[in-house]
Amino acid sequence: MSTRPEIVWRGIEPYQASFDAMRAYTDARGAQSPDQLWIVEHPPVYTLGLGADRAHVLTPHNIDVVPTDRGGEVTFHGPGQVVIYLLMDLRRQRPGARLFAREFVHNIEQAVIDTLAAYNLAGERKQGAPGIYATDGPWQGAKVAALGLKIRGNGCTYHGVSLNVDMDLTPFSWINPCGYAGLATVDMKTLGASAGLAEVQTLLAEKLIARFAGAPDDLANGADAAP
Structure with missing residues (x-):
């Protein structure tokens, strides 16, 4: 069964509250529980x-500093950043076949690129470093979107993706983003896009839904594990 995920707007919410709620929803979900995209700041x-x-x-x-159970290293969340959590059952996403972790990550990244x-901005993947990076100009190679997921053994996911829209980037300089010393981070405004946060939240959610509605079949089905 492949169905359109519900969009849940959670507004401005402390990270710990979202984290606790994601795990509680995943613990309680059953065969008929809807997939959901949680939009939060x-x-x-x-x-x-x-x-x-x-x-x-x-x-x-x-x-x-909050420890979590997602994959990946340290990242920063703050105002002016789109955060979308994907609470999904991968077994539903493609009739007759399971959507594997590698394909799931590919679709999330492609939704960010789209x-x-x-906004006439170019983004690209980097092998072995989930997320999306700027490709042009002085910010080439800077990270504009981060990805971190938890995929349980039953195929249910939580955590998700963050896209920097218009934010104070200074706190990124106080960490090694995603574990990489000196990795530059950038937001859409710095790259030249003038867009409101709610507008980008809505667009990214719709791009995610579109990708899962038409997940490509030609991707390699890799190991079923959290990236």
Whole structure:
């Protein structure tokens, strides 16, 4: 069964509240529980993935550091950033076949690329480094979107993707973003796009839904594990 995920607007919400709610929803969901995309904006927070090295948090200042159960290293969430959590059952996404983790990540990344393209911005993947990076001009190679997921053994996912729209990027300089010392981060405004946060939230959600409605069949089905 492949159905359109519900969009849930959660507004401005502390990270811990979203994290607790994601796990509770996933714990409680059954065969008929709808897939959902949660759209949220967080007050400033650093989050650590499973196995993250706390040493990558260089100078947190007064920003909370929250351990999580997603994949990946340390990242920053803050005002002016689109955050969409994907609470989905991968077994539903393609009739007759399971949507594997690698394909799931590919579709999320492509939705971000498609969203950037709507504002005449170019983004690209980097092998072995999930997320999307700017391709042009002085910000070439800077990270504009981050990705971190949890995929349980039953195929249910949570956590998701963040896209920098118009934010104070300074807190990224107080960490090694995603575990990479000196990795530059950028937002859409700096890249030349003038867009409101709600507009980008809506567009990215629709691009995600479109990708899952037509997931490509020609991707390699890799190991079923959290990236």
